[in-house]
Amino acid sequence: MLQGLPVERFDVCNGDADGLCAVRQWRLHDPSAARLITGLKRDIALLQRVPSTGASEVLVCDLSMQRNRAALDRLLDSGAHVRWFDHHWSGDVPVHEGLQAHLDFSSTVCTSLLMDRHLGGRYRAWALVGAYGDELTAVADQLGAASGLDTLHRALLRRLGLAINYNAYGEDPSDVCIAPADLYERLARHASPWTLLRDEPVIHDIEACRRRDFRVAMSVKPHWDSAQARVLVLPAAPWSRRVSGFLANALAAVHPAQAQAVATERRDGGFSVSVRAPRASPFGAHALCQRFGGSGRSAAAGIDALPANALETFVHALSQARWDATC
Known part of the structure; x- marks a missing residue:
């Protein structure tokens, strides 16, 4: 009581x-x-x-x-x-x-x-x-x-x-x-x-749904790709909204030296973004996302609503980000 x-x-x-x-x-x-x-x-x-x-x-x-x-x-x-x-x-x-x-x-x-x-x-x-x-x-x-x-x-x-x-x-x-x-x-x-x-x-x-979604997602060409970072842009669809975080994690595991961002188009315009710091230097994702109104953890963070006209600004920031190997 x-x-x-x-x-x-x-x-x-x-x-x-x-x-x-x-x-x-x-x-x-x-x-x-x-x-x-x-x-x-x-x-x-x-x-x-x-x-x-x-x-x-x-x-x-x-x-x-x-x-x-x-x-x-x-x-x-x-x-x-x-x-x-x-x-x-x-x-x-x-x-x-x-x-x-x-x-x-x-x-x-x-x-x-x-x-x-x-x-x-x-x-x-x-x-x-x-x-x-x-x-x-x-x-x-x-x-x-x-x-x-x-x-x-x-x-x-x-x-x-x-x-x-x-x-x-x-x-x-x-x-x-x-x-x-x-x-x-x-x-x-x-x-x-x-x-x-x-x-x-x-x-x-x-699990069956995840396998189907992942097959579709892997056919999408990167919007930006360099040794430092990769950005995928997915269309507004139920499969893309489901797969975004899993896809970011899977890419981070395969490419440990590269930062990953999966931007998914929202129904109301703009994008939600899943960000993963490089596994080799897993600190800094939250700081990057905070610059765009997001939040999260040092290794994995996100942006709930990135305006469509801010996508390229975000891509540039990701491509120039410096990641820390220690907290």
């Missing part, structure tokens, strides 16, 4: 593998009923959907505090208690008795791993699904091996993480196989990822 009133609980998270798996870990730890607020990959400003009831507990996972600061201040002022787990740049973190902030901006962590750290590794398999989905493959492999998982079982968790993550990309729910909130309901039926993989055919549907 808070302030003599029944406590309302809210789980607010990004709808990708990292966000959903972080919440899944917490609700295995604390199975209290909570209202889930989530969305597609670029639905960042989600905290504004939480009402200022005062007697509330709010769990926030994998969302930029900087992008949600006004809503956070409102909730804290109303008396809410907020737990925040995230690895994106936060800006200034408020000092408030109602806020517990678990933040780490290292390129080797994600929100699911922060939750895993906080809970002492009790739900390690779910944490690994989130880490694999967030493309922290080497980190997840090392942690999985140390936890006694063989190559096959680590590969299964990676498969699940990539599928959940792929399902988060789109401009609206009609673009994806299943709305992230509905996908979380499927996750919440299972204590472990192993039964989820066995019993939920939607995972196989997502």
